[in-house]
Amino acid sequence: MAHVAQVKIPATYMRGGTSKGVFFKLDDLPERCRVPGEARDKLLLRVIGSPDPYGAQIDGMGGATSSTSKTVILSRSEKPDHDVDYRFGQVSIDKAFVDWSGNCGNLTAAVGSFAINNGLVDPARVPQNGVCVVRIWQTQIQKTIIAHVPITNGAVQETGDFELDGVTFPAAEVVIEFLDPAEDGDEGGSMFPTGNLVDDLEVPGIGTLKATMINAGIPTVFVNAAEIGYTGTELREAINTKPEALAFFETIRAYGALRMGLIKDIAEAAKRQHTPKVAFVAPPADYVSSSGKQIKAGEIDLNVRALSMGKLHHAMMGTAAVAIGTAAAIPGTLVNLAAGGGAREAVRFGHPSGTLRVGAAAAQEKGQWVVKKAIMSRSARVLMSGFVHVPGDAF
Structure with a gap:
């Protein structure tokens, strides 16, 4: 044949x-x-x-x-x-x-x-x-x-x-500049699609969670680690080896997507795995990275863990880093509060592989938050x- x-x-x-x-x-x-x-x-x-x-x-x-x-x-x-x-x-x-x-x-x-x-x-x-x-x-x-x-x-x-x-x-x-990362897009509306810096997100089977849902870099749903039973210092094995944990985060992601207007029916989330991302934040704390490197609380502003395509990411997605930097620059978001609150133009956060710094400056124009640029270094x-x-x- x-x-x-x-x-x-x-x-x-x-x-x-x-x-x-x-x-x-x-x-x-x-x-x-x-x-x-x-x-x-x-x-x-x-x-x-x-x-x-x-x-x-x-x-x-x-x-x-x-x-x-x-x-x-x-x-x-x-x-x-x-x-x-x-x-x-x-x-x-x-x-x-x-x-x-x-x-x-x-x-x-x-x-x-x-x-x-x-x-x-x-x-x-x-x-x-x-x-x-x-x-x-x-x-x-x-x-x-x-x-x-x-x-x-x-x-x-x-x-x-x-x-x-x-x-x-x-x-x-290689220095990368993301221009107008939170400008209104074709999907998801403005930087904060719900119009709020923090929302009460109802997730059936889980409860009502505080959430910052932002459309910057990539649509992302941020929740507090402590509210969902985590510390923010977890490595991949703590989540990726547990099907029930993965299902838990996927449920939050799906209902976040619905609330952000990215999907019209909860069933659509299964066919839209790349966006939005779901992440959890926590104040700075010591931990040991996946390479064995000691990360000290004094070296970072907060800890962030994010899931990509249904699994905890081994480091941090670049687009999610833009979302983190943007949200950290806006007083009152969960990311900003985890970093200690107040105004800032850069943030260094801990992730499973170590740390990353991203810069972003936010300002209010006509009552709306805007960010003109987010910057980070990669290779x-x-x-x-x-x-x-x-x-x-x-x-």
Whole structure:
């Protein structure tokens, strides 16, 4: 019996921040996959190795975690004053769908490098030595992101001594600016979709919880750790090994999504795994990170733990870090109160792998809170470049 041969597609496997994924140029995709739709989703599912009932993604490029089941498609920007259009697909591990509802802040750190290396940035804008400012248009959230990519001898500088908790080896620092991260979007309304800094969120089977629901970086539902029986110093094993705990957080996330207006029926949450995120916050406390590093309460402003694609994240999603920084800058949110309250323009929080600092300045305009910019440092590196191979009848 004859079988359809494999096709090979140019691709680059990259780490960005504490995530990694498969990067493509839009024009390198098979023609029918250059537009959103079933063919594109099927291709990316096959590339990553999903859906996999074993949850291992052995027959693909995925790493069986939300941080490693990711894809990126880039092209020259169609938006004035931008260099590159950025599309992010979060690939489900055990289900046959790709979630296009949000951004990946960690992989954003690799977008600028890929764009420069693949000719998507005008060579005249790349210095011989210094920093190349790459202007990114994130098509799904309709936001501008600025990446400051170090350049040495006309090429992207990837090696360096910048250390990022959650990443084993040091690399070159890439500063990322998220412009107007909480500006009104297509979904979810304004920065605070409910109009409140803190809401009473009714969650059937659990009770009524205090919650800050914010649309900044990525829609996120924040709750107090103590109110749900946690300390905020937990590592992944404390939650990811307990199905009842995962179901507990998914229930909170689903009802938060409904309250934020991201879904119209609670059943829709199962098909929208990437957004919103659910996170719990607590005042600073000592703990030992997943690498064995001692984190002291005096080194941080608060502790935050967040779930991504149904599991506690091993560090912190970049977009959720933007939400944390934004919420911390606004007096009265649960994040701000956990950090001690008051006005602030930066926050350092503890996560399972260590700590992270994110800056954000908030102000009130016409009675509404606005944040013009959130800034954080990440790093990125090419892991492999060449081709991915997929069966020709897979898409």
